Amino acid sequence: MTRVWSRRYAKRTLRMTSSAIRELLKVTEQPDVISFAGGLPAPEAFPVEEIAEAAQRILRDDGPRALQYSATEGYRPLREWVAAEMRAANVPASIEQVLITTGSQQALDLVGKVFVDPGDELVVETPTYLAALQAFTPYGAQYLSAPSDAHGIRTDAVEPLFARRPKLLYTVPTFQNPSGATLSAARRARLVEMAAAHGIPIVEDEPYRELRFQGRHLSRLISLEARRRGDSSDYRGGVLYASTFSKVLSPGMRVGYVVAPAEVIVKLVQAKQSADLNTATFNQMLVYELAVSGAIERNTKKVARLYAERRDAMLAALREHFPDGASWTQPDGGMFLWVTLPEDIDASELLEEAIAQHVAFVPGAPFHPNGGGANTLRLNFSNAAPERIHEGIARLGRALHARFPSAVPA
């Protein structure tokens, strides 16, 4: 790199890092590697035919509009559709409370841009979603880590952190990435109540909600907040909700959304204008068309069945091939599960051996912004067929025994 550029990077770029996962994905692209590292949905579940038909219809009936710039706030019918979904979840929203974003990842970046000043403290659960850290860190965020367990973020640990008056709390309450854990109903109620009492906003990131394999849906935090406030129209609560069509339709489409009080949407829109002017018009129209035709709902059911089978395959393989000292989460949905190895095993050392055995995963440490988690790892189960999952976990079991013979008796 020539010095003419390298001497001129803004200070915030020093805080930008490449995602450990993206780097790892480069290694795992060879076909003989079984990768549990990425977070890729199953491509065989993309409803390609239905998307092709909808695309043709849109281009035939409304082509010039689909190919034109459009409002930063998003395609109006899609905003209306999202608002109706939110009203069905007891959040009194209209299009004024809805912004369409370029994936929910953009929502996180916009939240960083709008709310985070250098040195601001954000409460996050540990482990937390890595790309949320990547979104917030360049704006100078510092993190207050609250531990989580099988029932999500530990609200008893959040309370003292709220006393430090953090800027906001960020959480993925449902089938969390990376842990697969879901925040219990009792903790949801407690978290919303506590945040309101302390006046701390919550950013609720919920891309996996609809990928539920078993059990009943739990109320969104934003629904609990709306109920607590009793707003009859124009949601004005302290929870900002982000979600996406990536996991139920297609991640390549890059369509997500935010639901928040209208005044917050106005600020996010200003921040989005300079980022990309608008989310691809054509893609928004496609998503809308597939939402109203019922294609997304049908596809979601299909995806959930497929992933449930893969989760079961992974759980069975773990029981068969992993040692007694290891434990793992049993997610009711989503795409990930989380493994805790015996204390003295370093997952990044295990990864070296795993790559040699042609299997990959993501070590857990980077999901902990304030350190820790060296003996943990994330496994993705959505992107490999059950036989590959069995073979991959068997290889990982062999890697464990090969690298840590004393910690892991055969």
Ligand SMILES: Cc1ncc(COP(=O)(O)O)c(C=O)c1O
């Ligand atoms: C917790 C969480 N939030 C946000 C995203 C971003 O999703 P997208 O930008 O595709 O909507 C992901 C994707 O993996 C995620 O796991």
